[in-house]
Amino acid sequence: MFVVRYRRIFVGISVALILASALAIGVFELKPAIDFTGGTLLEVAQGGALQEDIASIAGTVARGTVSVRPTENGYIVRTAELSPSALSEIENGLKALGKGAEVLRVSTVGPTLGDELFKKAFIAIILVSLGIILFVAVAFWRISKPVSSWVYGLVTLGTLAHDVLIPAGVFALLGYFVNVEVDALFIVALLTILGYSVNDTIVVMDRIRENLRLNQEGNKHEDFERTVGKSLAQTYARSINTSLTTIVVLLALFFFGGSQTEDFALALLIGIAAGAYSSIFFASPLLVMIERMGKKKTA
Amino acid sequence: MSTTRIVGAALLLFGVFLFWFIASSQAPDARFPFRLGLDLAGGSHLVYQADTSGVSEDDVPGAMSSLREVVERRTNLFGVSEPVVQTEETFSGDHRLVVELPGVTDLKEAVRVIGETPLLEFRLQGESDENGITTFTDTGLTGRYVARAQLQFGQQSNSGGLSNEPVVLLYFNKEGSELFEEITSKNVGTILGIFLDGAPISLPVIQQVIPGGTATISGNFTPDEAKQLVRDLNFGALPLPITLLSSSSIGPTLGIETLRAGLIAGIIGFALVAFFMLLWYRVPGLVAVVALSMYGAIVLALFKMIPVTLTAAGIAAFILSIGMAVDANILIFERMKEELRNGKPLDEAIREGFKRAWPSIRDSNLSSLISAFVLFWFGTALIKGFALVFALGVVTSMLSAITISRTLLLSLAFDWTRSRAKFLFGSGVTLK
Numbered sequence: 001m002f003v004v005r006y007r008r009i010f011v012g013i014s015v016a017l018i019l020a021s022a023l024a025i026g027v028f029e030l031k032p033a034i035d036f037t038g039g040t041l042l043e044v045a046q047g048g049a050l051q052e053d054i055a056s057i058a059g060t061v062a063r064g065t066v067s068v069r070p071t072e073n074g075y076i077v078r079t080a081e082l083s084p085s086a087l088s089e090i091e092n093g094l095k096a097l098g099k100g101a102e103v104l105r106v107s108t109v110g111p112t113l114g115d116e117l118f119k120k121a122f123i124a125i126i127l128v129s130l131g132i133i134l135f136v137a138v139a140f141w142r143i144s145k146p147v148s149s150w151v152y153g154l155v156t157l158g159t160l161a162h163d164v165l166i167p168a169g170v171f172a173l174l175g176y177f178v179n180v181e182v183d184a185l186f187i188v189a190l191l192t193i194l195g196y197s198v199n200d201t202i203v204v205m206d207r208i209r210e211n212l213r214l215n216q217e218g219n220k221h222e223d224f225e226r227t228v229g230k231s232l233a234q235t236y237a238r239s240i241n242t243s244l245t246t247i248v249v250l251l252a253l254f255f256f257g258g259s260q261t262e263d264f265a266l267a268l269l270i271g272i273a274a275g276a277y278s279s280i281f282f283a284s285p286l287l288v289m290i291e292r293m294g295k296k297k298t299a
Numbered sequence: 300m301s302t303t304r305i306v307g308a309a310l311l312l313f314g315v316f317l318f319w320f321i322a323s324s325q326a327p328d329a330r331f332p333f334r335l336g337l338d339l340a341g342g343s344h345l346v347y348q349a350d351t352s353g354v355s356e357d358d359v360p361g362a363m364s365s366l367r368e369v370v371e372r373r374t375n376l377f378g379v380s381e382p383v384v385q386t387e388e389t390f391s392g393d394h395r396l397v398v399e400l401p402g403v404t405d406l407k408e409a410v411r412v413i414g415e416t417p418l419l420e421f422r423l424q425g426e427s428d429e430n431g432i433t434t435f436t437d438t439g440l441t442g443r444y445v446a447r448a449q450l451q452f453g454q455q456s457n458s459g460g461l462s463n464e465p466v467v468l469l470y471f472n473k474e475g476s477e478l479f480e481e482i483t484s485k486n487v488g489t490i491l492g493i494f495l496d497g498a499p500i501s502l503p504v505i506q507q508v509i510p511g512g513t514a515t516i517s518g519n520f521t522p523d524e525a526k527q528l529v530r531d532l533n534f535g536a537l538p539l540p541i542t543l544l545s546s547s548s549i550g551p552t553l554g555i556e557t558l559r560a561g562l563i564a565g566i567i568g569f570a571l572v573a574f575f576m577l578l579w580y581r582v583p584g585l586v587a588v589v590a591l592s593m594y595g596a597i598v599l600a601l602f603k604m605i606p607v608t609l610t611a612a613g614i615a616a617f618i619l620s621i622g623m624a625v626d627a628n629i630l631i632f633e634r635m636k637e638e639l640r641n642g643k644p645l646d647e648a649i650r651e652g653f654k655r656a657w658p659s660i661r662d663s664n665l666s667s668l669i670s671a672f673v674l675f676w677f678g679t680a681l682i683k684g685f686a687l688v689f690a691l692g693v694v695t696s697m698l699s700a701i702t703i704s705r706t707l708l709l710s711l712a713f714d715w716t717r718s719r720a721k722f723l724f725g726s727g728v729t730l731k
Contacts, residue, residue, distance in 0.1 A: 245623075248575065249571070258611070
């Protein structure tokens with residue numbers, strides 16, 4: 001299988017993507033939404049009102065900076081935390097304009113909740129990662145040759161990092177250039193990616209496990225590299241097809257699913273595409289590389 | 300083989316029944332409508348932090364549940380249909396009150412209904428501190444112990460003359476009466492301040508022991524203020540002070556739009572997946588599409604029966620699960636093709652394909668379930684909705700693949716000639 005043969009190139013691409021994403025996150029940083037920072041977000045239907053009108057109404061009521069971002073048919077206004085009576089002042093102000101602009105949705109988050117979400121998100125990501133690695137290590141417990149089951153767990157950890165860092169990196173870029181913010185749903189997307197994108201990796205490993213057992217039963221000696229290559233060849237059609245069906249529905253969600261889940265669909269799209277790549281071009285070649293390193297040491 | 304076909308036909312009938320059930324229960328006033336979350340139906344969602352510092356550890360659960368009852372009573376009184384009032388404890392030990400008001404989009408009004416902490420307290424005057432400011436100490440007697448309050452006018456004023464000043468008459472419950480009697484008996488001559496939301500509204504001096512459990516507050520009220528206080532006390536003053544942590548409201552138009560957009564995205568997503576499966580896998584693809592429709596019907600029926608509150612995120616999870624649900628089918632079909640390639644007869648290839656694909660299906664879905672469980676734990680209401688739908692989808696798709704797809708596929712395994720079987724079942728397979 002060419003993937004295993006040219007593993008340095010494919011793993012290299014993954015490593016480059018991971019580093020670029022980490023760099024993007026480090027340099028541009030993710031732009032936190034009010035879910036994390038606290039504050040108020042208003043979605044306003046435009047009507048005949050101008051962006052300046054809306055900004056000035058919000059500006060007179062809210063303290064601090066007011067950001068107004070145009071959407072398909074209105075504006076998203078972000079301010080510091082507003083009290084319910086301040087909100088109704090804005091609503092009345094919009095009504096007084098008489099141009100059909102109205103508030104569609106309001107959401108206010110206090111700073112304590114923001115901090116809490118951040119902590120929870122952090123813990124949740126760690127918990128899911130640990131859970132999956134543990135699960136993989138246990139599921140592959142019986143095979144310890146030629147690499148121990150913990151190596152499978154470790155490789156899974158690598159792919160997890162790969163699949164989550166890439167969408168985060170892209171969102172850091174999007175945040176810097178087009179003001180896309182990272183909210184609670186983004187964390188949900190990351191956690192979903194964690195759970196789903198390792199599916200492919202697990203299926204390939206499952207096949208490796210099966211082929212190793214078949215070799216053992218048939219008393220056949222085969223290079224680990226060949227076994228992995230064979231397993232990949234047997235599973236890649238499935239990996240590509242499943243990712244494709246998932247990507248297809250996500251595209252539908254992204255284009256037609258409405259503004260509330262647009263960014264969410266995008267994060268999932270990137271993560272699942274990254275997951276499809278990593279299961280074929282990253283996890284298995286990495287497994288072979290680690291096996292090789294082990295061999296060199298013992299040799 | 301004939302039993303398999305009968306079971307297959309029965310499954311198809313069941314699928315048709317499910318669709319009928321879903322469609323018919325969408326009629327107005329039907330028993331099992333979809334339950335829509337606030338972000339789809341429109342309404343307000345408020346989260347309050349309860350201050351439990353004044354209550355001993357053991358009393359917190361009781362105080363929280365009476366807080367919930369009081370707020371529930373107030374929202375009902377306001378005429379909100381099906382309000383949801385819940386208490387929750389965060390993992391850092393904070394106590395929260397979550398209030399959902401369907402149909403209410405005016406947050407100011409919502410906040411007023413729930414009531415900003417009208418907290419009534421009786422405090423005794425203590426020593427003056429070094430700055431000459433009198434301090435007051437808690438007596439433990441609060442609005443919690445008030446059984447009933449009454450508004451009166453024309454009470455005799457302190458100066459002896461009659462005034463038209465509104466006065467609030469309090470009747471304590473049994474516990475409160477005892478406490479009140481005890482406090483007054485021990486502190487004759489001291490000022491027993493009456494505080495509303497931390498501000499003194501009346502500072503009467505205790506003249507004598509007051510048995511019987513009644514007290515009057517004359518705090519220079521306007522009639523409206525007095526009325527409000529009586530209302531709050533009668534419908535229950537809040538037993539704990541609460542502060543607003545977060546609030547959101549969504550107008551009904553945006554919700555309907557989101558719902559419609561989700562529906563369209565779901566249909567388009569399904570059509571694309573069906574198209575792909577038919578093109579790539581042919582007969583098994585058709586089976587997968589039928590199984591996928593049944594999967595959809597089962598999950599939607601479960602949403603109605605359990606019932607699951609649908610949110611924008613939940614709908615996204617369902618759409619996502621359509622793409623994922625065929626995964627098990629794909630695994631099985633690829634495996635089946637492999638067996639065909641190795642020269643196995645069709646029905647054996649099908650059986651073998653299912654058997655061999657099972658460990659992969661099981662292991663790969665388990666990792667998704669780990670995510671779903673953590674998401675559920677992590678969740679605010681929004682995220683919990685997503686996690687629940689996601690987990691339901693994963694489990695149902697796994698089960699539907701190994702039961703529905705299997706039965707249907709075996710039912711179709713007629714005695715085709717090899718070349719026809721290859722065309723119908725094994726696209727891309729070169730026969731040996």
